[in-house]
Amino acid sequence: MDTAQIRTRFLNHFAGRGHTVVPSxxxxxxxxxxxxxxxxxxxxxxxxxxxxxxxWPRATSVQKxxxxxxxxxxxxxxxxxxxxxxxxxxxxxxxxxxxxxxxxFELLVDGYGFNPDDxxxxxxxxxxxxxxxxxKLLPAERIQRRGKEDNYWxxxxxxxxxxxxxxxxDRGPAFGREGGPVADENRYLEVWNLVFMxxxxxxxxxxxxxxxxxxxxxxIDTGMGLERMATILQSVDNLYEIDISRPVLDTAxxxxxxxxxxxxxxxxxxxxxADHSRTAAMLISDGVMPSNEGRGYVLxxxxxxxxxxxxxxxxxxxxMGELFAAVxxxxxxxxxxxxxxxxxxxxxxxxxxxxxxxxxxxxxxIFDTAARQVRAAGSTTLAGDEAFKLHDTYGFPxxxxxxxxxxxxxxxxxxxxxxxxxxxxQTAKADRASRRIGNLDLSAFRPILAAAGPTTFTGYExxxxxxxxxxxxxxxxxxxxxxxxxxxxxxxxxxxTPFYAESxxxxxxxxxxxxxxxxxxxxxxxxxxxxxxxxxxxxRVGELKVGDQVHADVDAxxxxxxxxxxxxxxxxxxxxxxxxxxxxxxxxxLNSPGRLRFDFHTVGAIPPSVLADVEDEINEVxxxxxxxxxxxxxxxxxxRLGAMALFGEKYGDAVRVVDVxxxxxxxxxGTHVGSSAQLGAVKLLSxxxxxxxTRRVEGLVGIDAFRFLAREHLLVSELATAIxxxxxxxxxxxxxxxxxxxxxxxxxxxxxxxxxLAGLSGLQMHRAHHAEELxxxxxxxxxxxxxxxxx
Ligand code: SER
Numbered sequence: 001m002d003t004a005q006i007r008t009r010f011l012n013h014f015a016g017r018g019h020t021v022v023p024s025x026x027x028x029x030x031x032x033x034x035x036x037x038x039x040x041x042x043x044x045x046x047x048x049x050x051x052x053x054x055x056w057p058r059a060t061s062v063q064k065x066x067x068x069x070x071x072x073x074x075x076x077x078x079x080x081x082x083x084x085x086x087x088x089x090x091x092x093x094x095x096x097x098x099x100x101x102x103x104x105f106e107l108l109v110d111g112y113g114f115n116p117d118d119x120x121x122x123x124x125x126x127x128x129x130x131x132x133x134x135x136k137l138l139p140a141e142r143i144q145r146r147g148k149e150d151n152y153w154x155x156x157x158x159x160x161x162x163x164x165x166x167x168x169x170d171r172g173p174a175f176g177r178e179g180g181p182v183a184d185e186n187r188y189l190e191v192w193n194l195v196f197m198x199x200x201x202x203x204x205x206x207x208x209x210x211x212x213x214x215x216x217x218x219x220i221d222t223g224m225g226l227e228r229m230a231t232i233l234q235s236v237d238n239l240y241e242i243d244i245s246r247p248v249l250d251t252a253x254x255x256x257x258x259x260x261x262x263x264x265x266x267x268x269x270x271x272x273x274a275d276h277s278r279t280a281a282m283l284i285s286d287g288v289m290p291s292n293e294g295r296g297y298v299l300x301x302x303x304x305x306x307x308x309x310x311x312x313x314x315x316x317x318x319x320m321g322e323l324f325a326a327v328x329x330x331x332x333x334x335x336x337x338x339x340x341x342x343x344x345x346x347x348x349x350x351x352x353x354x355x356x357x358x359x360x361x362x363x364x365x366i367f368d369t370a371a372r373q374v375r376a377a378g379s380t381t382l383a384g385d386e387a388f389k390l391h392d393t394y395g396f397p398x399x400x401x402x403x404x405x406x407x408x409x410x411x412x413x414x415x416x417x418x419x420x421x422x423x424x425x426q427t428a429k430a431d432r433a434s435r436r437i438g439n440l441d442l443s444a445f446r447p448i449l450a451a452a453g454p455t456t457f458t459g460y461e462x463x464x465x466x467x468x469x470x471x472x473x474x475x476x477x478x479x480x481x482x483x484x485x486x487x488x489x490x491x492x493x494x495x496x497t498p499f500y501a502e503s504x505x506x507x508x509x510x511x512x513x514x515x516x517x518x519x520x521x522x523x524x525x526x527x528x529x530x531x532x533x534x535x536x537x538x539x540r541v542g543e544l545k546v547g548d549q550v551h552a553d554v555d556a557x558x559x560x561x562x563x564x565x566x567x568x569x570x571x572x573x574x575x576x577x578x579x580x581x582x583x584x585x586x587x588x589x590l591n592s593p594g595r596l597r598f599d600f601h602t603v604g605a606i607p608p609s610v611l612a613d614v615e616d617e618i619n620e621v622x623x624x625x626x627x628x629x630x631x632x633x634x635x636x637x638x639x640r641l642g643a644m645a646l647f648g649e650k651y652g653d654a655v656r657v658v659d660v661x662x663x664x665x666x667x668x669x670g671t672h673v674g675s676s677a678q679l680g681a682v683k684l685l686s687x688x689x690x691x692x693x694t695r696r697v698e699g700l701v702g703i704d705a706f707r708f709l710a711r712e713h714l715l716v717s718e719l720a721t722a723i724x725x726x727x728x729x730x731x732x733x734x735x736x737x738x739x740x741x742x743x744x745x746x747x748x749x750x751x752x753x754x755x756x757l758a759g760l761s762g763l764q765m766h767r768a769h770h771a772e773e774l775x776x777x778x779x780x781x782x783x784x785x786x787x788x789x790x791x
Pocket of ligand 1: 032038039040041088193194195221222224578
C-alpha cells in the first residue's frame with residue numbers, strides 16, 4: 001500500500017464516522033508558544049482549551065509536523081524523522097475513550113489488514129477505563145500499564161494534556177526481545193497514540209508540571225505517524241526506505257558516490273541527508289527562510305547538516321538542487337506546492353548551500369587557528385566566546401563547532417556559549433518589546449476571549465465606530481485589569497473595532513478612542529492571538545474602564561496613505577511578474593504612509609531599464625482608474641481565478657481576494673484605495689539585494705512621490721544654474737568637468753614628483769648621506785612615484 005493510499009484510507013475511515021476532513025495547517029505555528037507545529041493537534045489547541053468554540057464536533061487531518069528534539073536519532077533509528085505526517089482524529093467534547101479505541105482498532109485490522117495477534121496496547125497507570133475497553137479487543141496479557149514518561153501526553157509547553165493509550169505492532173523476534181513495549185520499543189513499534197485530553201498543564205520541566213485545571217470538556221486527540229505506518233505496510237526496514245523517501249535516499253547515494261546498504265556509518269549519513277533535505281523543502285515551502293534564530297535557524301541547521309554530511313561522504317559539487325528535485329517528485333503528489341513553487345524553494349536551498357560553502361572555507365581556517373591556540377595554551381576546551389564569535393561573526397553553527405571540536409579532540413564550553421547567545425537574544429527581545437506590544441503573556445487574553453469572543457473588525461467599511469471596552473491589559477506586566485488612569489499605557493480590547501492591526505506588511509492604524517470624560521491615544525494595534533485585536537494606548541485624559549462605551553476614531557489621513565502604499569504594492573508585484581516571469585513572487589513587504597517596500601524572489605539584479613519600465617507601467621495602469629474590489633471566496637475558487645498568494649503564507653478556507661481592475665488579483669487581508677487613480681503617482685527609488693535570490697525595491701506613493709520628484713527637479717535646476725548649462729546638457733557637462741579635473745590632478749602629481757626628483761639629484765651630488773635622510777622622511781607614495789618617474 002503506498003503512502004498516498006494509507007493516507008486516503010485514514011481520512012475516509014474517519015470521514016465515514018462523522019469527522020470533518022481538515023487540511024493540514026502550515027508548519028509555521030500560529031501558536032506563539034511554539035516555533036513549528038509539532039503535533040497534529042496544534043491547530044486545534046484553542047478548541048481543546050475551550051478558548052474558541054470548535055466549528056465541528058469531530059475532525060480528522062493529516063498534519064505536517066516538524067520535530068527536532070530527536071534530531072540526533074535521525075538516521076540512526078528506524079523510526080525517527082525530523083519531518084513527518086501525522087494522521088489524527090479529534091473529538092471536541094464529543095466522543096471519548098469508548099469510541100476512540102475501537103475506531104483505531106478497526107482501521108488497523110479492517111482497513112490496513114493488521115493481524116490482531118500482532119497488536120499490543122499500553123494505558124496510563126491508573127486508567128482502568130481504557131484498560132477495560134481494550135480488554136474487549138485484545139487479550140489481557142497484551143495490554144500493559146506505563147507511567148508518565150510514556151503514557152501521559154503534553155505538547156512540551158503549557159497547554160492541553162492528558163493520559164494516553166498507545167498501540168504497538170510486534171515486528172517479530174528478529175527485531176528484539178519478547179515482553180511487549182515495556183521491554184523493547186524497537187521490536188514493538190508504536191503506531192498510534194490516543195490522547196485523552198482532559199487537563200491543562202502549566203509551566204514546568206519534563207513531567208514536573210502542575211495541572212492547572214480540568215478542561216471544560218473531555219476530548220480526543222490521536223496521532224498515527226503516516227511514515228511509520230508505511231514502513232510496516234511496505235515491509236521495509238525503516239521510514240527512510242518507504243516509497244516517498246527512498247528516491248531521495250537514492251539521489252543522495254548517487255550524488256555522493258555512496259551506495260546505500262554497503263556501510264552502516266555511511267547509511268546513517270545518507271538517511272540524514274534524505275531526511276533533512278525533505279524537512280528543509282517542507283519548511284521553505286511554508287515560508288521559512290534560513291536565518292540565525294528561531295525557525296530560520298532550524299532550517300539553516302538542517303540544510304547545513306545535510307550539506308556537510310554530503311561533503312563528508314565525498315560530494316564535491318553542490319547537491320541541494322538535485323536533492324530538492326527528488327523531494328519534489330516524491331512528495332509532489334501530496335503537496336503540489338512543492339512542484340508549483342519548485343524554482344523558488346530550490347533557489348533558497350541552493351543559495352544557502354553556496355553561502356555555507358563559503359562559511360566552511362573561512363570558518364574552518366578560523367576554527368583551526370582557535371584550536372591551535374587552545375592547544376598551545378595547554379588546554380583542551382574551546383572557550384564559549386570563541387564558539388560565539390564563530391557563530392555570530394562567521395555564521396558557523398554551534399553544532400558544527402561541536403562536531404569539529406570533537407573531531408579535533410577538544411571540548412567546547414557550551415554553557416558559556418549559551419550564556420552569550422541568551423544575552424544576545426534578550427537584547428534583541430528587549431529591543432522588539434520596546435517598539436511594540438510584543439511579548440505579553442497570552443494567558444491574559446484567555447478570559448477576555450472567553451467572555452467577549454473574537455473582535456469584529458469593521459475597518460474595511462468605516463473609520464469610526466461606537467464600541468465597548470471588553471478588556472484591559474497592563475503593557476508592563478501583561479496582567480488583565482479593570483481600569484487605566486491618565487498617563488498610563490495599556491492594551492485595550494474592544495468588541496468591535498475599525499482599527500487595522502499590523503499584518504501582511506501593512507502598518508497598524510493610529511488614532512484615538514474617546515469616552516465619557518476622557519480620551520486615549522492609539523499608539524499601535526496588534527493581534528496577540530489571531531482572534532483578538534489589541535490597541536496599545538496611552539490615556540491622555542480621564543480614566544478608562546472595562547465596560548466603557550468608546551468612540552473609536554482612526555486617523556483617516558494616515559490610513560489613506562497606508563492604503564495607497566498597499567494598493568501600489570499589488571501593482572508593483574503584478575508588474576514585476578509580468579516583466580520577470582511567474583517566479584518573481586513576493587517574499588515580504590512593508591506598507592507605511594506614502595512609502596512601500598517590496599521584497600521578491602528573483603535571480604540577479606534588476607536591470608535599471610526593467611525598473612524604469614515597471615515604474616512606467618504602474619503609473620500608466622494607475623491612470624486607467626481601475627476599480628479596486630475585494631471579495632471573500634473559498635481558497636479553491638481563488639486559486640481557480642488565478643489570485644496570487646503570498647509564497648509560503650497559508651490562508652484559511654475563506655479567503656479575501658483583492659482585484660485592481662483586471663491588472664492584479666491577490667489574496668490579501670489589507671486595506672486599499674477605491675480606485676487606482678487615487679494612487680496619484682508611484683516613484684520607485686532603489687533596487688538592492690537583501691539575500692541570495694531576494695531583491696528589495698523601495699518606492700514612494702501619492703503626495704510623497706510627487707514631493708520627491710519636485711525636490712529632484714529643484715535640485716537639477718539649481719545645478720544647471722551653478723554650472724551654467726541647460727538641464728539636458730548636465731550629464732555631458734559634468735562628465736566633461738570631472739574628466740578635466742582628473743587630468744589636472746594627474747599633471748599636478750607629475751610636477752610634484754619631478755620637483756622632488758630634482759631636489760634629490762642635487763643633494764645626491766653633494767651630500768649623499770643627507771639625501772638618504774631626506775628620503776626617509778618623505779611620504780612613501782611620493783618616493784615611489786618619484787623613483788618610477790626617474791626610471
Ligand atoms: N498529540 C499526540 C501526539 O502527538 C497524539 O496526536 O502524539
